[in-house]
Amino acid sequence: MTMRWARFKYHVNAALLLLPLYFLVTTLMGTEAEGSATSLAPKSVGPWQVAPKAAGHWPPRPGQELDMTVRFDGGPVAQIRTAVLTIGDQAPAATDLLSPTAGLLHGGEVLREAHVPVPAAMPTNAELWLTVERWDGSLHHVSWGLDTP
Incomplete structure (x- = not known):
């Protein structure tokens, strides 16, 4: 033994x-x-082609936080002053970009991430909005539906 x-x-x-x-x-x-990241369809916002990815559960659950990464391609990333992700029925105004209901994008030159708060009471027509503010003050908006990736 x-x-x-x-x-x-x-x-x-x-x-x-x-x-x-x-x-x-x-x-x-x-x-x-692990294959659990959900890629959303690439779209254009201003001069950039963006491709967001949701890490974890998609569609987002009300009252939780959604972790997203966004890849900026095809444009000068240095022209981005502020970029935020929000969930709602319309794009945020320029004064609401730094509100607690917006997920501020942070990270490197091309790939950035955000922690987006999901409202507890989501409207029926809610969408994921990406708002990019350039240094000249211009705003660019693009949205994705929450029902399809």
Whole structure:
């Protein structure tokens, strides 16, 4: 019995060393590796082609927070002053861009992320709105329906 345990304990030690590495790799790869990210149709907003992705549950659940990433392609990203994602029946006004109901996009040059609060009482015609403000003050809006990705 002791000889069997002597061989088996090395396998247990190897598993204890390798399991944390497996969980580290899957954590660093994020939700895209699991296939749970929902890509929305790419659209144009101003000079940019945007492709948003929802990490987690789609469509968004009322009262929860929606994690989104948005990829900006085809235009000078340095011209973006503010970009926000909101959920509602209309695009936000220029004065509402920094309100608590808007998810401010932050991140790198091309790929940015936002944590969008989902209203507890969503209107029946609610959409996901991306609003981009340029440094010259002009606003660009684009929306996606919440029912289809």
